[in-house]
Each structure stands twice: as C-alpha cells, then as structure tokens.
Amino acid sequence: MNFIDELKRRNVIRIGGLYLVGAWLITQVGATLLPVFDSPAWAMKALLALLAIGFPLAMVFAWVFELTPDGLKRDSDLPASHSIAPQTAHRLNRAITVLLLLALGYFAFDKFVLSPQREAASVAAATKAVAAKPAATDDKSIAVLPFDDLSPTHDQAYFSDGIAEELLNALARVQGLRVAGRASSSYYKSRNLPLADIGKALGVATVLEGSVRKQGERVRVSAHLARVRDNQQLWAGSYDGDMEDVFA
Incomplete structure (x- = not known):
C-alpha cells in the first residue's frame, strides 16, 4: 500500500x-x-x-x-x-x-x-x-458681502452691489487669496446673521462689509474688514468722491 x-x-x-x-x-x-x-x-x-x-x-x-x-x-x-x-x-x-x-x-x-x-x-x-468636524478654514480667505445702501432715498442698491462686485473681482486677482464666490456671498444680503455663522458657512477667515451713501453727485463708500473667529475689526476705511470719477 x-x-x-x-x-x-x-x-x-x-x-x-x-x-x-x-x-x-x-x-x-x-x-x-x-x-x-x-x-x-x-x-x-x-x-x-x-x-x-x-x-x-x-x-x-x-x-x-x-x-x-x-x-x-x-x-x-x-x-x-x-x-x-x-x-x-x-x-x-x-x-x-x-x-x-x-x-x-x-x-x-x-x-x-x-x-x-x-x-x-x-x-x-x-x-x-x-x-462633527469643523471645516478647515484657510487664513488667507475672504468673503465680500453686498454693501448696504444708506442713501436717503434707498435707491442705490444697484450701485452698492456694483461696488461690492468690483471689490470682489479685484480681490480675486490677488495671488494666494481665496475669495468666496459672488453668488454665495450675495445670499447674505440684508440678512442679519452673526458674522461667525456667515464665515463658517462660506468657509472664510475674514469678511469685508460696507455701505454706500449717495447725495446728489457726491458718494461715500465705507468698508471694514473683520476676522470671523473673534469678530475683531482688522481694517476700516472710507472713500469720498464724485459720481463721475468713482470708478477712475
């Protein structure tokens, strides 16, 4: 065997x-x-x-x-x-x-x-x-919110929106800076929400807000930059000029 x-x-x-x-x-x-x-x-x-x-x-x-x-x-x-x-x-x-x-x-x-x-x-x-995990936020990021129309007759919304869009386009050309899209930022127009909520939703570290006042042919554009995490104002400024050379 x-x-x-x-x-x-x-x-x-x-x-x-x-x-x-x-x-x-x-x-x-x-x-x-x-x-x-x-x-x-x-x-x-x-x-x-x-x-x-x-x-x-x-x-x-x-x-x-x-x-x-x-x-x-x-x-x-x-x-x-x-x-x-x-x-x-x-x-x-x-x-x-x-x-x-x-x-x-x-x-x-x-x-x-x-x-x-x-x-x-x-x-x-x-x-x-x-x-549960908070989204990572790039420190070099910004959202430009629609500017408020503070003109006496409140008829300059198109102009205030145009100013915000010009600023957004200018910032978008800055290398290394991430800018939230116009459509996303426009959603928060006239919405009285905490800055922290807006920044978290848009995923940005800073937010640029502002206002436009027009009286006659004179215009004043005010803006301020705030940090989202602590609502601290980082910069503020204003521009006064005539309507004819506001985009010069």
Missing part, C-alpha cells in the same frame, strides 16, 4: 478537509463577533495562530490514532479486523458536507445581510465624523 492510499485509509485527508472547512467557518464567525464584544486587536491574530498550529496536530493525530467503539487506539496496534475506518470515513464525509453547507450559508448571509449593514454603518459613521 502506497503512502497516498494509507492517508486515505487512515482518513487523514478527510480530517484535513474537515479541519480546513471548520477553521474557515470559525475565522469568519470570529471576524464578525469579536468586534461586537470590543475584543482587542490581537484576539483575531491569536485565533488564526491557534488554528494554524492545530492543523498539523490534527494531521498527526489522524495518522497515529483511530477512534474505535472502545476509545482511541493506536492504528499500528489495531488489527485490521477491528478497524472501523470505513464507517468513520462515511461519518467524516457527512460532517464535511454539513460544514460546507454551513459555510455556504454563512457566506450568503454575510454577503447579502451583514456586508450591506457594515457598509451602511461605515457610511453613517463617516458622515457623522465629517459633520
């Missing part, structure tokens, strides 16, 4: 297959349950190490011993007439089939039930983390 036939007779190959299928199933279940119980990171590694060590031991055990109605016996001490290896082989085949069905069922359950749940939980956690 050659070596392969002897392995088959002693059910070593069947026990090896049974062990591998069972080890895979234990590994998959462990990967699912260990995190639930907040197990340490080394727990999974320890489980894999134990399963790896157990495989050669199981092979040696299957080669040396045979399970009989009278208990474990050394194969070399057991007469051929007393061996129940064929019956054991049938039992092992059934056990392997059952484990394969369990493994297949777990694989389907993991793919169609557990995996979508894990993915949904990961997305929810990531979304929550992003929402």
Whole structure:
C-alpha cells in the first residue's frame, strides 16, 4: 500500500478537509463577533495562530490514532479486523458536507445581510465624523458681502452691489487669496446673521462689509474688514468722491 492510499485509509485527508472547512467557518464567525464584544486587536491574530498550529496536530493525530467503539487506539496496534475506518470515513464525509453547507450559508448571509449593514454603518459613521468636524478654514480667505445702501432715498442698491462686485473681482486677482464666490456671498444680503455663522458657512477667515451713501453727485463708500473667529475689526476705511470719477 502506497503512502497516498494509507492517508486515505487512515482518513487523514478527510480530517484535513474537515479541519480546513471548520477553521474557515470559525475565522469568519470570529471576524464578525469579536468586534461586537470590543475584543482587542490581537484576539483575531491569536485565533488564526491557534488554528494554524492545530492543523498539523490534527494531521498527526489522524495518522497515529483511530477512534474505535472502545476509545482511541493506536492504528499500528489495531488489527485490521477491528478497524472501523470505513464507517468513520462515511461519518467524516457527512460532517464535511454539513460544514460546507454551513459555510455556504454563512457566506450568503454575510454577503447579502451583514456586508450591506457594515457598509451602511461605515457610511453613517463617516458622515457623522465629517459633520462633527469643523471645516478647515484657510487664513488667507475672504468673503465680500453686498454693501448696504444708506442713501436717503434707498435707491442705490444697484450701485452698492456694483461696488461690492468690483471689490470682489479685484480681490480675486490677488495671488494666494481665496475669495468666496459672488453668488454665495450675495445670499447674505440684508440678512442679519452673526458674522461667525456667515464665515463658517462660506468657509472664510475674514469678511469685508460696507455701505454706500449717495447725495446728489457726491458718494461715500465705507468698508471694514473683520476676522470671523473673534469678530475683531482688522481694517476700516472710507472713500469720498464724485459720481463721475468713482470708478477712475
């Protein structure tokens, strides 16, 4: 009898297959349950190490011993007439089939039930983390809000909006300075909101506000620059001139 036939007779190959299928199933279940119980990171590694060590031991055990109605016996001490290896082989085949069905069922359950749940939980956690984390704000960033029309007749809204747009366009040409878009800034026209809320929404570190007063052909443009995080005024200035040379 050659070596392969002897392995088959002693059910070593069947026990090896049974062990591998069972080890895979234990590994998959462990990967699912260990995190639930907040197990340490080394727990999974320890489980894999134990399963790896157990495989050669199981092979040696299957080669040396045979399970009989009278208990474990050394194969070399057991007469051929007393061996129940064929019956054991049938039992092992059934056990392997059952484990394969369990493994297949777990694989389907993991793919169609557990995996979508894990993915949904990961997305929810990531979304929550992003929402909780304040957006990074570039210190070299500014938003130009629409200027207030403080003219006596309040009929210079187009002019005050034009001044703010000219300033925004000029600042946008400054290299290294990030300027919030006109459409985003215009949303806050005539909205009495805290500067910190506006700055956070636009993602800027500073905000430029101002007003326009026109009386006759004279115009005054006032502006001030404020830092969002502490509402501190960084700069303020005004311009007085005639309408005919205001854009000169």
